Amino acid sequence: MISVTLARRYARALLDLAQKKGELPRAHEELQALAQLFRRDPRARRFFETPNIARTEKIAFLDRAWKSRLGRPVFALLHVLLRRRRLDHLTTIADEFHKLAERAQGITRVVVRTAVPLADGQADVLNRSLARRTGTKVLLTREVDPALLGGAVVSLDHQIIDGSLATELWRIRRQLLQARVHGRG
Numbered sequence: 204m205i206s207v208t209l210a211r212r213y214a215r216a217l218l219d220l221a222q223k224k225g226e227l228p229r230a231h232e233e234l235q236a237l238a239q240l241f242r243r244d245p246r247a248r249r250f251f252e253t254p255n256i257a258r259t260e261k262i263a264f265l266d267r268a269w270k271s272r273l274g275r276p277v278f279a280l281l282h283v284l285l286r287r288r289r290l291d292h293l294t295t296i297a298d299e300f301h302k303l304a305e306r307a308q309g310i311t312r313v314v315v316r317t318a319v320p321l322a323d324g325q326a327d328v329l330n331r332s333l334a335r336r337t338g339t340k341v342l343l344t345r346e347v348d349p350a351l352l353g354g355a356v357v358s359l360d361h362q363i364i365d366g367s368l369a370t371e372l373w374r375i376r377r378q379l380l381q382a383r384v385h386g387r388g
Contacts, residue, residue: 207299210292213280214300218307221276231304233277238297251290261285311339313359318351318368333359 221230241248251261265281273281284290305312313333315321321329326343334341337359348356353368 207295210295210299211303213284213289213296214303217276217280217296217300218303220279221274221304222307224274224276226274226276227304227307229274230276231301231308233273234280234297234300237277237281238294241294248291251285258285261290309339310342311337311359312342312344313357314344314346316346316348316351316356316358318347318349318353320347321345321355329357333357 221227262285270278315329326345330341330343351367354366356367357364
């Protein structure tokens with residue numbers, strides 16, 4: 204398995220090239236489509252992983268099948284990965300590129316977990332508030348987690364905002380245990 208660090212390097216290189224060429228949205232779409240193909244069709248993966256098939260044959264296949272359909276940045280990435288025998292790691296690279304491309308396009312993915320379904324109006328208010336806070340376009344995903352009891356837990360990037368009832372009760376308990384009781388007498 205390719206390391207996330209190495210996958211991120213390839214993804215960052217593709218991001219830089221796609222931005223310079225003004226083709227970031229196209230590269231993003233193309234790479235996601237290729238990753239989906241590799242995920243759902245094991246034959247595509249096996250073709251590039253099989254050592255019995257000559258690299259020249261694999262390059263000829265790339266040229267024949269995808270050169271006319273892909274933009275230069277993604278096609279160049281495929282050639283680099285093939286030369287370095289890493290084309291079988293395309294899905295991991297695509298996942299890292301997806302994160303980088305969204306960030307570069309000013310998009311932040313947010314997951315909000317609540318004990319009961321969040322009403323549309325509440326979701327809109329939260330979405331606007333987070334968009335102001337982050338300065339980006341927020342794509343909000345709602346999840347229901349009955350274990351929360353109440354409140355909400357919001358995850359954005361590498362930050363968690365925990366406003367759940369369980370956490371509030373834990374804070375109150377901790378404060379009560381730390382409080383000194385002054386007796387009369």
